[in-house]
Structure formats: C-alpha cells, structure tokens
Amino acid sequence: MRFWVCIFVLLFVHNQFSRADKIINNNSLYTEKYIRDIYISNPKRALQLLDEAETRKAFPLRLINELRSLSYRNMYMNKLAFMYARKSYLLDSISQREPKHMLKMTVYLAELSSIMSKYNESMHYALSGIMQAQKLKDREAEARLLFCIGENNWRLSLKDEAYNYFGRTIELLRGSKDMREMMLLSYYYGAEMGFLMTDSRIDEALALAYEREKLLKKLEKVPEVPEGYIDGQYSYLYANLAYISYLEKKYAQAEGYYQKYLAIKESHTPDGKMYSIPYLILSKQYETVIDNCKDFKELLRTQRDTLNAQYLTILNKEVQAYLGLNRYKEAAEIRETIIAITDSINSTDRKNAALELNAMYGASEKEEYIAEQASQLKIRNVSLCFLACIVVLTLFILWRLWRFNHIIEYKNRMLAKLINEKFANKKDGNQLLEVYEEQEVSSELEPELISPEEQDELLDETDKESGEEEENKKIFQELNHTVVQKQLYLSPELSREDLAQIVHLNNARFARMIRECTGTNFNGYINGLRINYAIKLMKKYPNYTIRAIADESGFNSAPILYNLFKKKTGMTPYEFKKAQDTLRN
Known part of the structure; x- marks a missing residue:
C-alpha cells in the first residue's frame, strides 16, 4: 500500500x-528579448505575440509599439510602421522618463517619413531629433538624422544641400573609436558612393572608396566586429572600385580590383556575386553575369521569395547580358517573366495596401473602443470622487453640527450650574435683588433700552435735592420688599405709575431712583424679577410648558420670555430646562 x-x-x-x-x-514567449530576436525572421508571429503581450501587460506599451513598428517595417507596411512608431513616441513625450527611447523613435519617424516621401514631416522629426541627440550626446542618432536630411534633399533634387549633410554625417563619425560608429561610417561611405556614382561624380566617389578602405583596415583590428562583416564590406568596396576604374578606362587597375574582389570568400556567395554585376556588364563579361544571376535566383527560389523588386533587378541584369550576347529569344522570355512578376507584385502591393488599411482601421477601432472605455472609466471615477466628496462633506458638516451642539450643551450646562449656584437657597426680596445687582448671568447681557421720556426724566436734575440718593435707597428697599413679598411683578398690567404712587414720588424722581438702585429702568427691574421667578418655576416644575411659565411669571407671551431670558442668561428657556435635566441626571 x-x-x-x-x-x-x-x-x-x-x-x-x-x-x-x-x-x-x-511566459518566456512574451518577453521583449524573444520578440526582438524573431521580428526580422518572422514578423507576423512577432505581431501575434505583441498583441498577447499587450493584453498581459508583459512589458511597457511604448516598447510593444516600437516592436510593432519594426515588424511592420520589415513587412514593408510603412504606414502601420509609422503609426506605431508615432504611438511609442507620444507615450515617451508624455511620460518624459525615457529620453533615449524617445530619441530612437524620433529617428524611426524621420526615416519612415522619408521612405513614404513625406519629406517635410521627415525634416521636422530629423531637426528636432538632432537637438535631442546633441543634448544626450548620442552621435549615432545624430549621424542617422543628418544622413536622413541629406537623403531628403537628394530626392528633392537639392544636390548641393544633400552632399553638405552627407559630409557633416561623415565628419561627425570620422575618427571615432567606437565599433558601432565605425561600422555606421562604413555604411555611409558606401551609401554616399552610390549617390555620387548615380550623379556621375566619379572622382568624389573614388575618394570616398579610398577612405572606406582605410576605415576597414582599422576595423580589422577590432576584435568585437562580427564574423564575416569585414569580408562583406571589402567585397562590396573592391567590386565598386573595379567598376569606377573601368569607367575611367583604367582597365588594368579595374582588373586588379576585380581580382582582389575574387580573392575574398564573400565574393563566391550568391549575395557577394551580385556586387560585381555592374563591373561585369560594363566589361562585357556577359556569361559570368548570367551565371552569377542564376545562383542568386536559385537562392531566392529556395526561399520562395521571387515576387519582389530585388528579383526584378536580377532579371533586368540578365536581359542586359542576353542582349549583349545577341540572344534575343532568351531576353524576350525573361521580359515576359518580368511583366508577369510586375503584375503579381502590383497585385500583391494592392492586397498589402488593403490589408494595411484594414489593419489601420482595426487599430483605429480598437483605439476608439479603448478610448470609450477609458472615458467611461474616467466618468465613473469622477462620479465616485464626487460622491466621496459629498459623503466627506456631509460627514464633516454633521461632525461640525454635533460639535457645535456639544459645545452649546456644555455652555448651557455651565450657565445653568452658575445660575443654580447663585440662586441656591436664596430667599425672595433683597436676596434676589442682590443677585441681580451683583452681576448679570450672561456675558452677553445687553442693557435695557431707555425711552425718550425716561431719558428726559433722568436728565432733569432741577428737582434733585441733597441727601436724595440715600433717601432713594431706603425708599427702594421698602418698595422692593413690597413688590417681592406681594409678588406685584407677576401682574402683566403692573406699570411704573402704580409703583410711583406706592412710594409717593413723581415720575422723574422714581426713574432716577430705579436707575440708581438697580442700574436699569423700570422694565428692566420688573423683567429681572420675572425672569428670576421663571427660573425658580422651571427648576421646581420641570414639566411646565414654556407658555405656562411665561403666564405664571407675568409675561404677556412666551416669545417675550424667550427674548428676555436669552438676553439675561445667554440661553433660551428650553435650553435651560434641558441643561437642568442633564444636571439632575
């Protein structure tokens, strides 16, 4: 078991x-390194992997778009290549985190615009890229952009400007010890030689060829140079030198360069044999031309790659060779093949153009869908943020209200406690007056308003006699005792004249007496007693309504009690009752 x-x-x-x-x-299939290794040999597979890599977010989108651009460029779908290079460029320009990668995309955009004959756009990217390259001290990128400007000018027939930029490119890289820059310089020597030979500027092309030969001798001493690179460069160089020498009617020198070319291993490969075709045609070695063309044609057939401009170039060279040999039948047959291939290429180009447009439309639809989703997500996020702000604001307001109410309740409790302490165990009469005279309960106490008649009476000093103030105090004590003991203040109809008659004083002196002894006028004095009584009632009878308290205390209405109580104590009768309940509990 x-x-x-x-x-x-x-x-x-x-x-x-x-x-x-x-x-x-x-997972290893969706890495940048793996896709970068296969995009040249299998661009369609690379594009499939890039779609999945984007879904998985395997590596940054700017790199995914760069590899898409390279894949489409390898498939000669330059519009799509430009579109994805532009997307990568925009991502870099927004983030501003990878200036070197942004510069690389600028170089791609300049070169692709040139390929698509959009020379103004190419010049724009190239000029802005040169500034970036100088800032980053990237000589390779600067050289590529300078040469791109030169190519644009050459295709626009601005030959002087073109060769000026070619010269600046070569001058920038000349003398460099960096292997990549030396290899790039070798390429630009060859490219400019081609332009010079097309323009029949043979002497200048020959001078560049000699400089390139010197450069290749320096590259031979660099151990990091890829195997076979030097042979390939020499075979191309000597084949061109043989052609130039023959043009100058230096036949022995031309043959010498041709022999040097043949001595290189690369010259016996199908690719290498094609370098010598211009010299062989010029020197009328037609049979060798035909043999070399057959080898390269066979190579393209094995690769199943015969519907392209390169294959047509080989066939045209064969036609020239057969015409040189007066073999018109073979030349005519090849021309028929050229016509058929041209038709197929045109058909393929139309199909590829349709596929490219379809792919661009699909990409555009995908972008619109993504943009719509992003917009909806943004709206949802904004809505959530708005709701969150509303909730936070509501909670803050509720907290403020709670805190305000808490402070008010605390203040009311303290005021009620203070009032209780002042009125605890005190009798009516002088005790109540003493409380009133000592201080007002509330810090917010407002003085009673004095009517114009009372103001005139207080200002009338004509009847005032010496010793009157002491006499007024005695009279007021008796009056106050009577008012408090008999609770005359509880009568809503009580008037100043009623009390003045009790003490047998005229209105002017009565007003002065009240002001001297209480610090307020008649209404303030009586209302103060009524409020004191209302406080006693609210403490003694907590279940009484405010209306009942007002009636019992001599106020004509509850609002008058509310108003006066608030002025005297700093809180409403309701708040006082609530504070009393809290203190009792």
Whole structure:
C-alpha cells in the first residue's frame, strides 16, 4: 500500500513540475528579448505575440509599439510602421522618463517619413531629433538624422544641400573609436558612393572608396566586429572600385580590383556575386553575369521569395547580358517573366495596401473602443470622487453640527450650574435683588433700552435735592420688599405709575431712583424679577410648558420670555430646562 502511495505522490509532483515548466515556457514567449530576436525572421508571429503581450501587460506599451513598428517595417507596411512608431513616441513625450527611447523613435519617424516621401514631416522629426541627440550626446542618432536630411534633399533634387549633410554625417563619425560608429561610417561611405556614382561624380566617389578602405583596415583590428562583416564590406568596396576604374578606362587597375574582389570568400556567395554585376556588364563579361544571376535566383527560389523588386533587378541584369550576347529569344522570355512578376507584385502591393488599411482601421477601432472605455472609466471615477466628496462633506458638516451642539450643551450646562449656584437657597426680596445687582448671568447681557421720556426724566436734575440718593435707597428697599413679598411683578398690567404712587414720588424722581438702585429702568427691574421667578418655576416644575411659565411669571407671551431670558442668561428657556435635566441626571 505504501508503495502505491509513493508512486502517486511522485506522479503528482512530476505533473506539477511539468505544468510549471510549461507556464514558464509560455511566459518566456512574451518577453521583449524573444520578440526582438524573431521580428526580422518572422514578423507576423512577432505581431501575434505583441498583441498577447499587450493584453498581459508583459512589458511597457511604448516598447510593444516600437516592436510593432519594426515588424511592420520589415513587412514593408510603412504606414502601420509609422503609426506605431508615432504611438511609442507620444507615450515617451508624455511620460518624459525615457529620453533615449524617445530619441530612437524620433529617428524611426524621420526615416519612415522619408521612405513614404513625406519629406517635410521627415525634416521636422530629423531637426528636432538632432537637438535631442546633441543634448544626450548620442552621435549615432545624430549621424542617422543628418544622413536622413541629406537623403531628403537628394530626392528633392537639392544636390548641393544633400552632399553638405552627407559630409557633416561623415565628419561627425570620422575618427571615432567606437565599433558601432565605425561600422555606421562604413555604411555611409558606401551609401554616399552610390549617390555620387548615380550623379556621375566619379572622382568624389573614388575618394570616398579610398577612405572606406582605410576605415576597414582599422576595423580589422577590432576584435568585437562580427564574423564575416569585414569580408562583406571589402567585397562590396573592391567590386565598386573595379567598376569606377573601368569607367575611367583604367582597365588594368579595374582588373586588379576585380581580382582582389575574387580573392575574398564573400565574393563566391550568391549575395557577394551580385556586387560585381555592374563591373561585369560594363566589361562585357556577359556569361559570368548570367551565371552569377542564376545562383542568386536559385537562392531566392529556395526561399520562395521571387515576387519582389530585388528579383526584378536580377532579371533586368540578365536581359542586359542576353542582349549583349545577341540572344534575343532568351531576353524576350525573361521580359515576359518580368511583366508577369510586375503584375503579381502590383497585385500583391494592392492586397498589402488593403490589408494595411484594414489593419489601420482595426487599430483605429480598437483605439476608439479603448478610448470609450477609458472615458467611461474616467466618468465613473469622477462620479465616485464626487460622491466621496459629498459623503466627506456631509460627514464633516454633521461632525461640525454635533460639535457645535456639544459645545452649546456644555455652555448651557455651565450657565445653568452658575445660575443654580447663585440662586441656591436664596430667599425672595433683597436676596434676589442682590443677585441681580451683583452681576448679570450672561456675558452677553445687553442693557435695557431707555425711552425718550425716561431719558428726559433722568436728565432733569432741577428737582434733585441733597441727601436724595440715600433717601432713594431706603425708599427702594421698602418698595422692593413690597413688590417681592406681594409678588406685584407677576401682574402683566403692573406699570411704573402704580409703583410711583406706592412710594409717593413723581415720575422723574422714581426713574432716577430705579436707575440708581438697580442700574436699569423700570422694565428692566420688573423683567429681572420675572425672569428670576421663571427660573425658580422651571427648576421646581420641570414639566411646565414654556407658555405656562411665561403666564405664571407675568409675561404677556412666551416669545417675550424667550427674548428676555436669552438676553439675561445667554440661553433660551428650553435650553435651560434641558441643561437642568442633564444636571439632575
């Protein structure tokens, strides 16, 4: 039994490791390095992997778009290549985190615009890229952009400007010890030679050829140079030198360069044999031309790649050779083949153009869908943020209200406690007056308003006699005792004249007496007693309504009690009752 359990455990563990290896292998397909390795040999597969890599977010979108651009460029779908290079460029320009990658995309855009004959756009990218390259001290990028400007000018027939930029490119790279820059310089020597030979500027082309030969001798001493690179460069160089020498009617020198070319291993490969075709045609070695063309044609057939401009170029060279040999029948047959291939290429180009437009439309639809989703997400996020702000604001307002109410309740409790302490165990009469005279309960106390008649009476000092003030105090004590003991202040109809008659004083002196002894006028004095009484009632009868308290205290209405109570104590009768309940509990 234990044996079978062990077997099952081992099988389970092996299965898990197999699945893990499979997942790791699958994930390794969507790496930048793997796709960068295959986009030249298998661009369609690379594009499929890039779509999945974008879905998985395997690496940054700017790099995914760069590899898409390179893949489409390798498929000669330059519009799509430009579109994705532009997307990568825009991502870099927004983030501003990778200036070197942004410069690389600027170079791609300048070159692709030139390929599509959009020279103004190409010049724009190239000029802005040169500034970036100088800032980053990237001589390779600067050289590529300078040469791109030169090519644009050459195609626009601005030859002097073109060769000026070619010269600046070469001058920038000349003398460099960097292997990549030296290899790039070799390429630009060859490219400018081609332009010079097309323009029949043979002497200048020959001078560049000699400079290139010197450069290749320096590159031979660099150990990091890829194997076969030097041979390829020499074979191309000597084939062109043989052609130039023959044009100058230096036949022996031309043959010497041709022999040097043949001495290089690269010259015997199908690619290398094509370098010598211009010299062989010029020197009328037609049979050799035909043989060399057959070898390269066979190579393209094995690769199933015969519907392209390169194959047509070979066929045209064959036609020239057969015409040189007066073999018109073979030349005519090849011309028929050229016509058929041209038709197929045109058909393929139309199909590719349709596919490219379809792909661009699909990409545009995808972008619109993504933009719509992003817009909806943005609206949702804004809505959520707005709701969150509303909730936070509501909570803040509620907290403020709670805090305000809490402070008010605390203040009311303290005021009620202070009032209780002042009125605790005090009798009516002088005790109440003493409380009133000592200080007002509230810090917000407002003085009673004095009517114009009372103001005139207070200002009338004609009847005032010496010793009157002491006499007024005695009279007021008696009056106050009577008012408090008999609770005359509880009568809503009580008037100043009623009390003046009790003490047998005229209105002017009565007003002065009240002001001297209470610090307020008649209404303030009476209302103060009524409020004191209302406080006693609210403490003694907590279940009484405010209306009942007002009636019992001599106020004509509850609002008058509310108003005066608020002025005297700093809180309303309702708040006072509530504070009393809290203190009792």
